[in-house]
Amino acid sequence: MDAIKPPKTLSEQTHDILLNAICSGEFEPGQRLNQDEIAARLQVSRQPVNSAISVLKASGFVEDTGRRGVVVSQISVDQFLSIFELRSALEPFAIRLAHQRKPVDAAKQAQDMLKRGWNAVASKDVSLQINLDYEFHEMIYGWAGNPAIRDTMRTNWNHIRRSMGVVLRRGVASKTSWEEHDRIIAALMRSDVELAEDEMRQHIERAQEKTAALLSEC
Amino acid sequence: MDAIKPPKTLSEQTHDILLNAICSGEFEPGQRLNQDEIAARLQVSRQPVNSAISVLKASGFVEDTGRRGVVVSQISVDQFLSIFELRSALEPFAIRLAHQRKPVDAAKQAQDMLKRGWNAVASKDVSLQINLDYEFHEMIYGWAGNPAIRDTMRTNWNHIRRSMGVVLRRGVASKTSWEEHDRIIAALMRSDVELAEDEMRQHIERAQEKTAALLSEC
């Protein structure tokens, strides 16, 4: 029997809500975070808000102004590119590990995942597409059996989400993205690691190019 | 003229002190963190302590017991191995980037760094050796010009420090480690990227083997 977990604290809930607001684009880069205002809106005292902001500051989603309070961090194109550069090394590596360690029901998981992805593309629901894109990659990290890779990418993903939202909202088709996911899985299931790694590398590079072009526009 | 920076808040100072206590091994894995006790010892109220602990929890250095308060996270051998697996992909990649982007005074920086490293080996000062080992690798990340890699490794490094302390305190010579650093720099300065990458890969693997063996002993 599982132990009963205590429910999330107000501080944690506040953190999650703020993080999501930032990553979904609801709070724009540069926007000031006023503790009183947030506390009032969430119907809590300033204490959990202050605590949540400390965590956000430590993970780089907000930054000190040097003056009063914090603002949502800017999405710098350089930072974005550096994350994709990191991914271009890590994700093919994860594919290699996944090939060695993937569970027996990997094919089944993959089919399910891809199906949900294509449904999202059909539905034109942008935020669902972003979430499923992450879920796809996290599935691979899971197969790779390396928690350090998963944690690293989880943090970076939130930074990417902020940029992706901008891009996808501008109507860039995520159809090609899921075609690439299809091919990655196909190669992996055929145990053609070299090809799977290469498809992944290209997938990342294409996503980077598409996004960077749009980011530098605005 | 540079702007005057506000001094670190008590919350941030408390966080830094606790993080260091955890990573240096002063606080052992499993040890309970009592907010009142810490507050009294640091001569602050519980508020900054609570805030600091929230940040430590988010970054995985402490974990909820499900009961009351938090404890220092266990150093799991699996987690340790996964970080080194991550490094084995990232660090050679960083070398490749560093080769392309290193600054003109890289050779000078490297000589200085290596000299300080060898002095530390001679001095037998364990914590200095650990710090300089990190500084060496961070120098490479700096040359690589990729902030995402640097941030990723900075977080993971604190987890590594906890394990390294155990190993180095048991008298494992860090002499070989600096010999390897020497060879990495030599290859990089000769622009032999393939060799430099390979030396780095081996450096990581050897460090992993040494540490893992000792970790599983205790």
Add this chain to the structure above:
DNA sequence: TTTCTGAATTTCGTATACGAAATACAAGAA
């Protein structure tokens, strides 16, 4: 003796209070 039970204690999360520093703004000087 050992096991159970519930009151006392501890210790957390959160609310509220307070002082300090920054911003906003109005009134006077140029």
Add this chain to the structure above:
DNA sequence: TTCTTGTATTTCGTATACGAAATTCAGAAA
């Protein structure tokens, strides 16, 4: 008018207060 300067307001960080939940432990029941 525009610039300066002193004051009121805002808003942060931190201290303190308080209620709730978990732990501890003394005393009763077995």
